[in-house]
Amino acid sequence: MFLPRSVALERLAYTLAAPALALVPNLTPDGPANIALLLPGVLGAGNMIHAATSRLPGSGQRIIRSFPLALATGVDLAAVWTPGYGPMQTDVLLAAGWALFFSALAPLSRTGRRGHRPAAATALPAVPAAPVPAALPAPAEPVKAPLHPEDGAPLYTRSAREVWERAGLPGGTLLVKAIPHPDTARDLTILLRSKDPGRPIRSLSAADVAAAFAVYEEEVALAPVEQQKDGRQGGPGWLQAHITPDATARRAKTPTLKERWADRVAGPKGGAPGTEIVDRIRDKERGVTFYRGRMVDETEVPQIDLAKVCRGLGIPADDSCVFVILDGHEFLISVFDTPPLSQMFPASRELLTPDEKGMYTCGYTTTGQPVKNMVFQHDKNAARHGLTLGVSRSGKTQFFAIDMAAMSLAGQVVWLGTVRKDEKTSTLGRFIDRQGSNALWMARSLRAARALCDIRAEMPWPHDGQPHDYKPGDPRCPYRQLNVFGDEFMTCTKDEEYGEFIQIIADDLTVTGLKYGVGFNPAGQSPFAHDGFSSGMKANLRQNSRAVVFNMGNPSSTRKAVEGTMENAHDVPTIPTRYSQQEGSVIERAMRGEADPENGVSTGGVAVIVLDNGRAVLMRSLYADFDTDLASIFPDEVVRLTDYEISELDKRGLWFDWNEPERPGEFHPAPDDDGDGDGEGPRRRGGGGKPGRKPREEVTSARQALEAIKTLVP
Numbered sequence: 001m002f003l004p005r006s007v008a009l010e011r012l013a014y015t016l017a018a019p020a021l022a023l024v025p026n027l028t029p030d031g032p033a034n035i036a037l038l039l040p041g042v043l044g045a046g047n048m049i050h051a052a053t054s055r056l057p058g059s060g061q062r063i064i065r066s067f068p069l070a071l072a073t074g075v076d077l078a079a080v081w082t083p084g085y086g087p088m089q090t091d092v093l094l095a096a097g098w099a100l101f102f103s104a105l106a107p108l109s110r111t112g113r114r115g116h117r118p119a120a121a122t123a124l125p126a127v128p129a130a131p132v133p134a135a136l137p138a139p140a141e142p143v144k145a146p147l148h149p150e151d152g153a154p155l156y157t158r159s160a161r162e163v164w165e166r167a168g169l170p171g172g173t174l175l176v177k178a179i180p181h182p183d184t185a186r187d188l189t190i191l192l193r194s195k196d197p198g199r200p201i202r203s204l205s206a207a208d209v210a211a212a213f214a215v216y217e218e219e220v221a222l223a224p225v226e227q228q229k230d231g232r233q234g235g236p237g238w239l240q241a242h243i244t245p246d247a248t249a250r251r252a253k254t255p256t257l258k259e260r261w262a263d264r265v266a267g268p269k270g271g272a273p274g275t276e277i278v279d280r281i282r283d284k285e286r287g288v289t290f291y292r293g294r295m296v297d298e299t300e301v302p303q304i305d306l307a308k309v310c311r312g313l314g315i316p317a318d319d320s321c322v323f324v325i326l327d328g329h330e331f332l333i334s335v336f337d338t339p340p341l342s343q344m345f346p347a348s349r350e351l352l353t354p355d356e357k358g359m360y361t362c363g364y365t366t367t368g369q370p371v372k373n374m375v376f377q378h379d380k381n382a383a384r385h386g387l388t389l390g391v392s393r394s395g396k397t398q399f400f401a402i403d404m405a406a407m408s409l410a411g412q413v414v415w416l417g418t419v420r421k422d423e424k425t426s427t428l429g430r431f432i433d434r435q436g437s438n439a440l441w442m443a444r445s446l447r448a449a450r451a452l453c454d455i456r457a458e459m460p461w462p463h464d465g466q467p468h469d470y471k472p473g474d475p476r477c478p479y480r481q482l483n484v485f486g487d488e489f490m491t492c493t494k495d496e497e498y499g500e501f502i503q504i505i506a507d508d509l510t511v512t513g514l515k516y517g518v519g520f521n522p523a524g525q526s527p528f529a530h531d532g533f534s535s536g537m538k539a540n541l542r543q544n545s546r547a548v549v550f551n552m553g554n555p556s557s558t559r560k561a562v563e564g565t566m567e568n569a570h571d572v573p574t575i576p577t578r579y580s581q582q583e584g585s586v587i588e589r590a591m592r593g594e595a596d597p598e599n600g601v602s603t604g605g606v607a608v609i610v611l612d613n614g615r616a617v618l619m620r621s622l623y624a625d626f627d628t629d630l631a632s633i634f635p636d637e638v639v640r641l642t643d644y645e646i647s648e649l650d651k652r653g654l655w656f657d658w659n660e661p662e663r664p665g666e667f668h669p670a671p672d673d674d675g676d677g678d679g680e681g682p683r684r685r686g687g688g689g690k691p692g693r694k695p696r697e698e699v700t701s702a703r704q705a706l707e708a709i710k711t712l713v714p
Contacts, residue, residue: 026085178190261293361622363622420437546609
């Protein structure tokens, strides 16, 4: 039997070490000789423990080689602790047994080197090679170049290379380096390069890498390699693959916020495609959680679907508690514990008093920010118009109260005309210059306002005696800004007697009134042409006001009304019919036969205001309590026209009690002496056409017909 030389030497070492193990601990237990025996044993025990806890290949072989040294330490310590050589010469028996055991184990432990192993015997005789003809040279055997020249790669990288080569070098690539991920058992990153220098990697896929390492394709991610300062190359000839089975399993069970956002929200079918989450902030005092995000591509605008975002994040999708704010490529999603706009914000003089630029606080947004409205346009050096929309009981008259109070606190004159009398408008009439409640009164107020434009155009200013355009805030201005409010304006424009007159004068006033300090403020339930708003009138209102849209009956109608007041409509907030938080599961209530919870709190007073930059903001307007005295928000004295303006209006027959019945010839042709009027048949709708137009004469000839046709051509 062939015995490797290493085994024979190992047995000799055991034989020589056995007497030393029996004698030295008993003769000099604290001497240097015994310490020299203990030191290799301690090192062997440490190496064995490290090999047992290591995941590297060859750990078993290290344990077998270290075991004799570790056990020798045990024999030595036993000899030290027993008195003498122990009962029945125990120390000698242990040392001899140690030597015999490991001498017998030496051939089986295969601790010998590969070069000393016997060659395998061949059962078949060797076949002589055929002779090579003299005319042909013997072919040289090709020398196969190694795939990886000796580069001192660690054992982990060499093991990964074996796996890669066994798979057939997928994509024609070589594995340069393998980097294990910390705190994981199977995750790693491999660095690949093209097998052919100077050629790009073209055909490698995630499935190729997954098949080589026996993982799923979803657990592999390919990424480009960038050049680094340490000299590492990059470009299309290099590629790195992240193999993350452990991280993928953990991500599916307990994802982080960024992972959940990327997997369930930012995907092509998610609620915010192409976005990334930046931060999540919790405000315990206000009971709100903010999710701040942005577009990965900063040139794109976020497209947010709040319902999908809420489902992706696992939070209730509630219109009354979840809101979004867009700012370029960034956005902010606010998730409140309770509806933030269900609370009331009382109006006060401090909030309603305009600053030097004519801005006052008219409400608060969902985030608690104050919303500003204006009583004049400081940047345009002109008065302002206003547009207020909403169905009945939505909060329009409440907003009228705070808007009129702010104007009055700024020293401006206010007129209010409505389609019919009610308690709130009558209450407001006590704090403003004039108020009436029918279509005739509105027609007279608009007619007087247009006449004031002519009066002020010729009204001299005291500092130079010359007339000038209106300059808000200029103490030299001899008149005050006039604000004409028309509640239920659309209903008045459809009045059979005065509707056409009201529409024409209001259209003219929105075009020419600003430079003379006259602003028009219609209110109603529609901003469209078929309801009294011409395209020119709507354009002037849109450009010279901050439109305020309350609940229009349903979210789609509200959105349509807001879009009708915006130049470029986008992402209009939703106003629900009522604020009702979702309580429990609808399915569970149906299974138990329970009734759904109550509707909740009314959204009266909640509106969408269109700011100067075209952005629509959801706000809760300030609350003016009509059940108490409104004097707390209005100035002590009512602001009125100047005596000069009143006298000029009186000269034109326009200043009197506008609640009087229609005067003869005021809006319609005056009747003749017989009381039959100057025309036959019933009086025409609209008060005889446009104001100032003469009644048409009867056509009796071709020349008269031609003249009549010419008058119809603008």
